[in-house]
Amino acid sequence: MARRSASLIEDLIRVVGRDAVYDSPGDLLVYEYDGSVDGAVDTASPAAVVLPRTTEQVAAVVRLASTHNLPVVARGAGTGLSGGAVAQRGGIIIALTRMDRILEIDYADRTALVEPGVINLELSEATLPGGAFFAPDPSSQKACTIGGNVAENSGGPHCLKYGVTTNHVLGLEVVLPSGEVVWTGGRAEGGAGYDLTAALVGSEGMLGIVTKALVRLTPAPEAILVMLAAFGDIDAASHAVTAIIRAGIVPAALEMMDNLTIQAVEPAYHAGYPLDAGAVLLIEMDGLSEDVTETGAEIELICRQHGARSIRAATELVERELLWKGRKMALAAMGRLSPNYYLHDTVVPRSKLPATLRHVGEVARDHNLRIANVFHAGDGNLHPLMLFDRRRAGDVERVLEASHALLHYCVEIGGALSGEHGIGTEKRDYLTWVYSADDLAAMAGVKNSFDPAGCFNPEKLFPRGYMCGEVRALRAQAMAQKHGIYAL
């Protein structure tokens, strides 16, 4: 564990000022964890937390960390679910929350230049009066920051139609592990050389710290229609989902919630979700008024063909927001069902959705757990929500076993380990399920190119022990032997 020297705090204060350095145990406690589940991800204490206000300060802290031989962990709002903002090896947490200015909104080019601490929803709220919005809308958007969205390549319900964060980042100002400040990408297309912006988005804070983001804004649609379709069971609803996708319809969002979820959200928000429904689909269409009406009719037909019992539609803002409330605030309502939950994130091909959801049910029964489903059905991005009580003996173990089984199933049928939450610490040891040693070596090559000293967010992404000195030396040796005939 990297310990701090007496001069570290003094040095940090000199760079960012006293009010931007936290070093007392009480203050540091809050930064020991993020949104990840304690037990699935271990908490850890940083040596210090700094809250810079400028790019120069971030760069100076990075250089200082290097001088003190300490790792650096960037942090946004700390809503991440895979442990990305937890300082597993101590060191300095750089919290970007005070860099929260929207620097520029350009409606002609539909771009916005923002600091990393800008809250996702607040960006869209600022641009909507001008007829544009920032499309990636993770469920945590009231709290999460753009910097965090970049680090995790965040998605959200609307990425079905609009894509994920990487489709909306035009350029980044980053502080590299060397302390150098670099702009990747830009306002004009056709940048020369390797797409460093692409490498940085979704890099989980391991390659650079974002100090400015130039993002694409999306024109606000002319019309929006939200539909709530209720089905007798999950199976019928999931078949409706695959049918909608197969019909060549691309809704703006296509979400599913099962009965267990409805039991939590309906009493909480009274959005009108039928309490006796096996599952509901929340479907949003947007575009030209005529298109929205026509597509809505097509979707309604498909839903009815797959057994929808009732279908409600809303076009007015207040009604639409109420229907969405049940989905967006689902996690907040889970406390009604259980004191603890573990929100999973996995993706499967859409044609495998019905089978996967059946399997989730089996895992729940086999492990004697309640698992709620509230997720982005349209792109096969599941979020099984395992309910448990930490105080009850054996609950945590059962949840971890069930998690392992569930993830394994999803990977086996051609899915991915993570759709939006990232790998972090949470799933690092599963990486070998999907990537070979050679595949990991290519990723290590990218890491080494940006961060040869390995000081940005260590102990994330790569399997335990993969990046540590001895292992690297062994690998280097193996590589040299393999290519011995032309060893330098």
Add this chain to the structure above:
Amino acid sequence: MRSEAGIAIASPAGADHPLTIDGVGGFRVEHPSAGPEVAEILADSAARGLAVAPVGGGTTLGLGNLPERLDCVVSTARLNGVLAYEPADLTLSVGAGAYFSDVQSLLSEHGQELPLDVAIPEKATIGGLIATGLAGPRRLGSGTLRDLLIGIAVAHPSGTVTKAGGMVVKNVTGFDLPRLYHGSMGTLGIIVSANFKILPAARFESSVLATFPTLDGALEAAMKVRASRLQPLALEVTGEGANGPWLVAVRLAGREQSVNLLAAEARTFLGGDAETRSGVKSQAWWKDYTRKQAVDHGATDVLLRCTSRPSATATMTHMAMTTIAQHGELIRCYVSPGLGAVLIRVDLGISGGVEVLASLRDDLLCRADRVTVLAAPSPWKNGLDVWGPPPPGFDVMQSLKEDFDPHRVLNPGRFAGFL
């Protein structure tokens, strides 16, 4: 054996055909049939200090700087199979050597498509399209392959084939290597296969075309379209010679009724003489238009691309026209006001050469954010970095190149900064 300066199209596996890259020919051409074979060839080349150029359909062989050295060509022609296609999943996995038009034909049978404008679709391969990152006018509405890539398999000079991503449309499992390989010009590895998310084919399309006597008039009309609610699939202004006429083309896609409505609106922006083409006639027009943007050149002409922020397109175009007139003669110009891009074919005449080309490029750089020389007679590229000044973060790029290709096997010197 050296050939004359020029581009030759590589033939399918097995046929004898002269293959030249920037005027150099006489290569041994390998035709591996699987990823591990590709990797073996690369590892062998590394051991022997040889340089390799990956070649797909050979439609953009002239793109990039003069090769530092080149000994062997690896053709991806035999890596052309469809590995997995599940229409219900809207995902596709295909070999790098597959021709784009073949892929589109397969997808269209199921009412789906890989939305991309390609200059020579019957010869351009998937691998080449990813590696060059080139995309035609409909990138305005559909994006590029960068937006559609969900997985990739690449052969390396270390002798390995690695994969990244997967077969699902959302994936945050490790660094985004598929997008890093996109546009990397075959300098980090040879793409063996790629996975894409595919889209339902547009149900209907219409294009509205109108001619204007002045560039100003054309750009003004186009910018009105851009600022409207139309959100066209493509928006282009094109003309031959500085004195016009200038054509504005608006491509609209979606449901038939909506498209007809939007086309009527487009006609109000473009004026009473506007012509409308629909369905296959619209598709054919854009196919023909994109073909003209093929990355090739004549004896004394060059193809350049200037880009800036989209709202500065008109200014950039006017300044580019003036600059070009000082150095040579405009052959044809293709302006994308929605994208901030201008593609220009210029004749620099027999007195053209490295200095003239460099001088033109540098002057244009004062008037545009980025200038790339996409195609030029090979002798004119001597000592020139066609990609422009070394990009920011070049140190990191060099580290990446050193890590992925320490012996500089793959296309040495051809990419930005002579990577």
